[in-house]
Amino acid sequence: MxxxxxxxxxxxxxxxxxxxxxxxxxxxxxxxxxxxxxxxxxxxxxxxxxxxxxxxxxxxxxxxxxxxxxxxxxxxxxxxxxxxxxxxxxxxxxxxxxxxxxxxxxxxxxxxxxxxxxxxxxxxxxxxxxxxxxxxxxxxxxxxxxxxxxxxxxxxxxxxxxxxxxxxxxxxxxxxxxxxxxxxxxxxxxxxxxxxxxxxxxxxxxxxxxxxxxxxxxxxxxxxxxxxxxxxxxxxxxxxxxxxxxxxxxxxxxxxxxxxxxxxxxxxxxxxxxxxxxxxxxxxxxxxxxxxxxxxxxxxxxxxxxxxxxxxxxxxxxxxxxxxxxxxxxxxxxxxGRKADTIVSGGENVAPQEVEAALLEHRAVADAGVHARPDPEWGEAVVATVVVRDGHAAGEPLAAELREHVAARLARFKVPKRIDFAAELPRTASGKLLRRQLR
Missing domain, CATH: 3.40.50.12780 (ANL, N-terminal domain)
Known part of the structure; x- marks a missing residue:
C-alpha cells in the first residue's frame, strides 16, 4: 500500500x-x-x-x-x-x-x-x-x-x-x-x-x-x-x-x-x-x-x-x-565495543571503549582514544592517545597518573602500556572516533 x-x-x-x-x-x-x-x-x-x-x-x-x-x-x-x-x-x-x-x-x-x-x-x-x-x-x-x-x-x-x-x-x-x-x-x-x-x-x-x-x-x-x-x-x-x-x-x-x-x-x-x-x-x-x-x-x-x-x-x-x-x-x-577493535593483549581481550571511559573520568582528560599497537611481548599492547584539558600539562608525570587512575578502576591488563598526547583526535564529521587512524 x-x-x-x-x-x-x-x-x-x-x-x-x-x-x-x-x-x-x-x-x-x-x-x-x-x-x-x-x-x-x-x-x-x-x-x-x-x-x-x-x-x-x-x-x-x-x-x-x-x-x-x-x-x-x-x-x-x-x-x-x-x-x-x-x-x-x-x-x-x-x-x-x-x-x-x-x-x-x-x-x-x-x-x-x-x-x-x-x-x-x-x-x-x-x-x-x-x-x-x-x-x-x-x-x-x-x-x-x-x-x-x-x-x-x-x-x-x-x-x-x-x-x-x-x-x-x-x-x-x-x-x-x-x-x-x-x-x-x-x-x-x-x-x-x-x-x-x-x-x-x-x-x-x-x-x-x-x-x-x-x-x-x-x-x-x-x-x-x-x-x-x-x-x-x-x-x-x-x-x-x-x-x-x-x-x-x-x-x-x-x-x-x-x-x-x-x-x-x-x-x-x-x-x-x-x-x-x-x-x-x-x-x-x-x-x-x-x-x-x-x-x-x-x-x-x-x-x-x-x-x-x-x-x-x-x-x-x-x-x-x-x-x-x-x-x-x-x-x-x-x-x-567493536569486534574489530578488540585488543588481545597477553591473551586477554580488552575493549578500547572501556579504557576510554576510565580515562575520561580524570579531570585532566578532554578526549581519549585507545587502540592496539604490535608488541613482541604481549602480541598487542594497549595504547592511549589523550587530549589534555586547558590548565593541565601533558607529559610523563600526567601519563603515570593516568595509568594509576585506570588501574584503580580496571584490571591491570587493561591499563595502557603507553599514553601519548595530541591536540585533537581524528573524528568523523558526526563525531565518531576514527580509531584506525590512531598509531
Whole structure:
C-alpha cells in the first residue's frame, strides 16, 4: 500500500508551521518549502530525472538541500547526499551512476512540478554511505518504508510534541543528520538546522531557541557543556549516539538539567535501533517498535526488522553489526565495543571503549582514544592517545597518573602500556572516533 508523500502532506496540514529554521533564525514554512521543492522538481525533471534514477547532491545544509531532497523523493528518484569535504575523486566515486549531480541550488524560475502525492514503500529513497570508522565507507540503500518505520519507532521511543523543534548539527550526508530532516517532515514539526557543529552556537540555541530535541555524540555533548550549557528551558531529550555515553559525562549532563537518552544505531538500520528513556541513559535502551535485537554466541549484536536495509541481512536473516554488547533482563542493550577493535593483549581481550571511559573520568582528560599497537611481548599492547584539558600539562608525570587512575578502576591488563598526547583526535564529521587512524 502506498504512503502519503511526506512534504505534501505536512504542507497540506500545517502550511504556516515552521519547517526549517536556518542561518540567523530564518524561518521557512511548510508551504514555502513545498513550493521550493516543486521548483526543484521542475528543474530536475527538465534535466531528465525520473523514477528510479539516482540524484547526487552536494549542497550546504540549508533550504535548497532540503527542497532538493523532497523534490527527488517526489519524482520517485533516489537521493544520494555527498559530503562536501570529500575530494573530487571521492565525490565522483559516490556519484557514479547518478542521472544528475546537484552542486548549486536548483533554479527553475517560476516553473513548478507537482510532487507525487503517494510514495511506494519499496522504492529506494536514499543511498547513504557508512561513516567508515573501521573500514572503507560502503553504500546502503534505504527504502521509503525503512524511513517511515524509523520515524514511527523514534516517536514512540521519545514521544512527540506537535511543537517539536529538533536541533540538527550533524552532517546531512550522515544517516543521523538526514534522519532528523525526514522524521520531522513525516511528523510536520520543525528542524533548527546549523551548518556545522559549533559548541557555543549549539549552547545558545538550546538556551534561547526553544529546542525540544537535539542529537549529539558524547564528544559534542561534552563540548556543549564546556561552553556553559545549563538547564535548557524546553529541552526534553538529548539523544546521544555514535558510541557509548561515559557514566561521568551522563552524570554531568544530569547535573546541568539535560535529560539524556543513549541510542544505538547504524546506517544499515536507518539510524536508531535502540533508545533509552530520556533521563535514563545508563544503557542504550530497548529495541524500537518494528525491530529486534539479539546477541550471537560471541556477543555480536544482531538486528532485524522493518528499518533494516533490504540488502543488509546475512543469509540467516540478521544484520551482523560487528558491534559487541550485552542485554539485561529487561531487554536493554549495552554496547561494549567493536569486534574489530578488540585488543588481545597477553591473551586477554580488552575493549578500547572501556579504557576510554576510565580515562575520561580524570579531570585532566578532554578526549581519549585507545587502540592496539604490535608488541613482541604481549602480541598487542594497549595504547592511549589523550587530549589534555586547558590548565593541565601533558607529559610523563600526567601519563603515570593516568595509568594509576585506570588501574584503580580496571584490571591491570587493561591499563595502557603507553599514553601519548595530541591536540585533537581524528573524528568523523558526526563525531565518531576514527580509531584506525590512531598509531
Amino acid at each position: 502506498d504512503l502519503d508523500a511526506w512534504l505534501p502532506r505536512a504542507a497540506a496540514l500545517r502550511p504556516d508551521h515552521p519547517a526549517l529554521v536556518t542561518g540567523d533564525r530564518d524561518v521557512t514554512t511548510y508551504a514555502e518549502l513545498h513550493a521550493a521543492a516543486r521548483r526543484a522538481a521542475a528543474a530536475l525533471a527538465a534535466s531528465g530525472v525520473g523514477p528510479g534514477d539516482r540524484v547526487a547532491v552536494s549542497l550546504p545544509p540549508d533550504v535548497p538541500f532540503v527542497a532538493t531532497l523532497h523534490a527527488v523523493l517526489g519524482l520517485g528518484a533516489t537521493f544520494v547526499p555527498l559530503d562536501a569535504r570529500l575530494s573530487d575523486a571521492e565525490r565522483a566515486q559516490r556519484a557514479a551512476g547518478a542521472a544528475a549531480t546537484v552542486a548549486e541550488p536548483l533554479d527553475a524560475g517560476r516553473a513548478e512540478r507537482p510532487l507525487a502525492a503517494r510514495l511506494d514503500p519499496d522504492a529506494v529513497a536514499t543511498l547513504l554511505h557508512t561513516s567508515g570508522t573501521t573500514a572503507a565507507p560502503k553504500p546502503v540503500a534505504l527504502t521509503v518504508s525503512n524511513w517511515q518505520w524509523n520515524a514511527l519507532g523514534s516517536a514512540l521511543a521519545l514521544g512527540l510534541d506537535r511543537d517539536e523543534r529538533w536541533l540538527c548539527t550533524l552532517p546531512l550526508s550522515h544517516v543521523g543528520g538526514l534522519s532528523i530532516l525526514i522524521r520531522s517532515a513525516i511528523y510536520g514539526t520543525t528542524v533548527v538546522l546549523h551548518e556545522r557543529f559549533d559548541a557555543d552556537r549549539a549552547a545558545r540555541a538550546l538556551a534561547a531557541d526553544g529546542i525540544t530535541l537535539v542529537s549529539l555524540v558524547a564528544t559534542t555533548l561534552r563540548r556543549t557543556l564546556d561552553a556553559g550549557l545549563d538547564r535548557p528551558p524546553r529541552l526534553r531529550c538529548a539523544l546521544i549516539g555514535g558510541g557509548p555515553l561515559p557514566p561521568t559525562l551522563a552524570a554531568r549532563a544530569a547535573d546541568a538539567g539535560i535529560p539524556a537518552a543513549q541510542t544505538y544505531g547504524m546506517t544499515e538500520a536507518c539510524s536508531q535501533v535502540t533508545t533509552s528513556l530520556p533521563g535514563e541513559p545508563e544503557t542504550a535502551g530497548r529495541a524500537l517498535v518494528g525491530q529486534r535485537v539479539a546477541l550471537a554466541d560471541d556477543g555480536e549484536i544482531l538486528v532485524a526488522g522493518e528499518t533494516v536495509a533490504p540488502g543488509a541481512p546475512a543469509a540467516d536473516g540478521w544484520l551482523h553489526t560487528g558491534d559487541l554488547g550485552r542485554l539485561d533482563a529487561r531487554g536493554r542493550l549495552t554496547v561494549t
